[in-house]
Amino acid sequence: MVAAGDLRRVSHSLPIVILARHGETDDNLEPLRFQGRTDTPLNARGLRQAEQLADTVAGLAFEEIWTSDLQRAIQTAKPIADRIGVEPTVDPRLSEGNRGRWEGLVMNDVAEQEPELFEEWRSAGGSFRFPDGESLLEHQQRVTEALDQITASGRSTLVICHGGSIRTALCQQANEGLDGFHKWHVPNCGLVRL
Numbered sequence: 764m765v766a767a768g769d770l771r772r773v774s775h776s777l778p779i780v781i782l783a784r785h786g787e788t789d790d791n792l793e794p795l796r797f798q799g800r801t802d803t804p805l806n807a808r809g810l811r812q813a814e815q816l817a818d819t820v821a822g823l824a825f826e827e828i829w830t831s832d833l834q835r836a837i838q839t840a841k842p843i844a845d846r847i848g849v850e851p852t853v854d855p856r857l858s859e860g861n862r863g864r865w866e867g868l869v870m871n872d873v874a875e876q877e878p879e880l881f882e883e884w885r886s887a888g889g890s891f892r893f894p895d896g897e898s899l900l901e902h903q904q905r906v907t908e909a910l911d912q913i914t915a916s917g918r919s920t921l922v923i924c925h926g927g928s929i930r931t932a933l934c935q936q937a938n939e940g941l942d943g944f945h946k947w948h949v950p951n952c953g954l955v956r957l
Contacts, residue, residue, distance in 0.1 A: 778826075779919050779920075779956060780910070780913055780914055780919070780920045780956070780957040781825075781922070781954055781956055782922045782924060782928075782954070782955040782956075783816060783839070783921060783922065783924075784923075784924065784925060784951055785835040785925060785951065785952070786809030786810065786812035786813045786816070786835065786838070786951050787805065787808045788803040788804065788806055788809055788835050789803065790803050791951060794869045794870070794871055796869055796870065797862040797866050797870060798859060798866070798867075799859050799863075799866040800859060801866045801867055802834050802835075803834075803835055804834050804835060804838060805835050805839065809838070813839040813842050813952065814842050816842075816952045817842035817846045819954075820847075820921060821846045824919055825847060825919050825920060825921045826918040826920065827849060827852065827913075827918050827919070827920040827921070828840055828843060828844050828850075828851040828852070828920070828921050828922075828923065829853075829909070829913055829922045829923070830851045830852070830853055830923040831853075831857040831859070831923065831924045832853050832854065832855040833858055836923045836924055836925065837851070837923075839923045840921075840923040843923075851923075856908055856909035857906060857909050857923075857924040857925075857928055858928070859924075860893065860896070860902040860925075861893065861897035862897075863892075863893040863895035863897070864895045864896070865894060866896075880894065886942075888940070888941050888944075889941040899931065899941045902931050903934065903935060903941060906928045906932055906935075907931070907935050910922070910957065922957075927944075929947070929953075930944050930945075930947045932955075932957065
């Protein structure tokens with residue numbers, strides 16, 4: 764994770780790629796829900812977080828902004844794009860994982876109703892597949908494909924995406940497999956240097 768105070772120092776080693784999680788949605792509040800591809804908007808606090816993130820990164824020399832195609836990521840990218848005058852590139856490969864039939868369900872309810880499958884999820888790993896959804900490995904592969912394209916450009920880029928997408932990228936970067944998926948905590952509007 765990159766602390767806001769460290770960003771100025773990091774920005775001197777341009778080009779850089781920084782990942783940022785979208786601002787808060789109501790599904791990020793207790794009781795936590797599987798959000799996945801459900802296209803939930805930012806709540807009032809999430810909109811404020813997006814403005815604060817724009818304040819934090821406005822002075823950095825980002826040449827590009829990429830964002831997931833889900834509105835919570837696009838809404839987070841907008842104040843930043845407005846501030847630095849860069850039109851975001853929207854890419855569905857950066858989207859959150861498809862949580863299948865668990866999308867919209869309260870996590871505690873899933874843990875109670877499907878304890879074995881929920882425990883598999885908590886253990887993660889590349890072979891885990893959400894029921895009627897995407898596997899963690901499929902999620903990681905599409906995110907990696909997008910990030911490879913972004914980093915190959917050699918441009919300093921801010922990428923607005925999702926907690927799961929960032930965690931798959933961190934697992935890839937750490938070269939530890941997806942077993943480490945749950946060890947990473949990425950707060951709303953948290954920043955991670957790739």
